[in-house]
Amino acid sequence: MSLILIVLVGSGIAISTIGVFAFKWWSERHRYRCLENLPSPQGRHWFFGHGRQILASVKEKKYFKLLFDWAKELGPIYVYWISNTPIIILSDPKLMENTLIDGVKQGAWVRTPSGQKAWNDAVGPILLGQNGTEWQWRRKAWNPEFTSSALSNHLDLVKQSCLQVIETIKQIPQTKTVKADPLFVELTMRVISGLLFGVPVDKNDSSPTNLPLLEIDRTYEAMSVITYRYLRIATGEKMWLKYLPIRASQEYWQARRYLEQFLAPRIDLALQIRDNSDRDWSEVSSLFKESMLVRIATKNTKYNRASLISESIQLLIAGTDTTAHSLSFALAELSLNRHIYEKAQNIVDRTWEKYNGINADSLRELNYISAIFKGVQSKTVAGMPMCLHIGIPTPAILDGIVW
Numbered sequence: 456m457s458l459i460l461i462v463l464v465g466s467g468i469a470i471s472t473i474g475v476f477a478f479k480w481w482s483e484r485h486r487y488r489c490l491e492n493l494p495s496p497q498g499r500h501w502f503f504g505h506g507r508q509i510l511a512s513v514k515e516k517k518y519f520k521l522l523f524d525w526a527k528e529l530g531p532i533y534v535y536w537i538s539n540t541p542i543i544i545l546s547d548p549k550l551m552e553n554t555l556i557d558g559v560k561q562g563a564w565v566r567t568p569s570g571q572k573a574w575n576d577a578v579g580p581i582l583l584g585q586n587g588t589e590w591q592w593r594r595k596a597w598n599p600e601f602t603s604s605a606l607s608n609h610l611d612l613v614k615q616s617c618l619q620v621i622e623t624i625k626q627i628p629q630t631k632t633v634k635a636d637p638l639f640v641e642l643t644m645r646v647i648s649g650l651l652f653g654v655p656v657d658k659n660d661s662s663p664t665n666l667p668l669l670e671i672d673r674t675y676e677a678m679s680v681i682t683y684r685y686l687r688i689a690t691g692e693k694m695w696l697k698y699l700p701i702r703a704s705q706e707y708w709q710a711r712r713y714l715e716q717f718l719a720p721r722i723d724l725a726l727q728i729r730d731n732s733d734r735d736w737s738e739v740s741s742l743f744k745e746s747m748l749v750r751i752a753t754k755n756t757k758y759n760r761a762s763l764i765s766e767s768i769q770l771l772i773a774g775t776d777t778t779a780h781s782l783s784f785a786l787a788e789l790s791l792n793r794h795i796y797e798k799a800q801n802i803v804d805r806t807w808e809k810y811n812g813i814n815a816d817s818l819r820e821l822n823y824i825s826a827i828f829k830g831v832q833s834k835t836v837a838g839m840p841m842c843l844h845i846g847i848p849t850p851a852i853l854d855g856i857v858w
């Protein structure tokens with residue numbers, strides 16, 4: 456008798472648990488019904504959605520290739536599903552920019568908790584992992600640094616970095632094929648490190664005094680370890696795995712330590728300059744004193760050592776691959792379109808001669824080059840995954856990835 460009772464009670468509990476899950480599942484599915492009208496990749500599983508395809512692509516390091524292939528097939532806006540959660544992919548640069556700037560600013564879009572957690576766990580809380588006021592104060596601090604007038608003060612640094620890459624190309628024997636992408640990675644990393652952290656372009660110059668030199672290959676390797684872990688966390692890997700003695704976590708800590716060791720001495724110096732502004736800092740190079748790091752640290756006392764380290768690693772990661780690979784794609788397109796290449800070359804040569812190099816005025820005359828770059832981006836940008844949450848408390852949730 457008591458056995459029958461146990462079976463009956465057990466079945467009752469099991470049925471009601473299943474009922475609760477089924478109801479939750481059904482109401483989520485119902486909630487996003489309107490998104491069913493957007494184009495969506497084939498092969499959606501009734502329970503996993505496209506989850507298994509996404510996980511497989513992350514494992515094979517082909518996630519963005521998959522997004523890109525789907526965008527070619529489905530257009531600039533489509534949706535894929537992780538179980539019942541819709542992930543909207545935008546691959547139109549203007550649409551992406553407007554959504555990020557207006558959508559996040561007005562609070563209509565916010566980032567998903569999973570994407571946020573993954574970004575913030577890369578090192579510490581960063582711009583890319585924030586919403587609302589936490590996002591706004593960071594964004595407000597960085598915005599003035601990235602205006603065209605602020606950036607045009609640093610064109611010399613861009614010129615020096617380009618000249619150094621040209622020197623490298625000249626040293627490669629003519630019989631050897633020049634691999635463009637590593638050159639663009641080096642160029643981009645030197646420009647970003649110069650602008651952000653005051654790292655001199657000259658490979659052997661360690662000023663201001665005894666700061667670690669920028670080692671392109673090791674830095675790039677460390678960045679890719681952090682980025683790949685971000686992708687795995689965003690698609691379901693548990694964050695605590697980093698505390699287990701497994702190879703992936705050892706690589707993660709090694710990469711993180713390496714980047715921190717490169718950045719921390721610069722951040723310490725920037726904070727010393729901020730806290731002792733009356734001291735004579737003439738022994739420190741003007742490149743460093745005018746770097747974004749010193750300006751941000753000085754202007755914004757909300758930033759401390761730890762948050763400047765994580766924000767700096769984010770900027771290095773967010774800026775390098777995006778810019779370098781965009782340049783590689785642009786070069787590939789130009790090599791396939793000879794007449795556009797020749798026209799671009801004529802315009803650049805003419806402008807260079809007229810202004811004796813690059814400056815703010817010469818850039819204004821290079822609309823043709825901007826148009827080429829924009830065209831290439833429209834063709835090649837893999838997409839910005841975002842996730843819509845319709846309903847309260849916010850009408851939409853955005854989960855973006857930079858490259």
Ligand code: HEM
Pocket residue numbers: 551555582583594647769770771773774775777778781839854855856857858
């Ligand atoms: C062609 C080059 C670039 C492309 C295609 C690109 C693309 C993007 C995209 C699509 C986003 C939105 C991602 C999201 O919201 O999750 C983004 C955000 C961001 N990018 Fe870039 N990016 C480029 C260059 C750079 C550079 C050079 C830097 C800095 C050195 C940078 C730093 C950032 C940061 C900090 C964010 C987060 C902005 C925010 O949350 O307000 N990016 N980028």
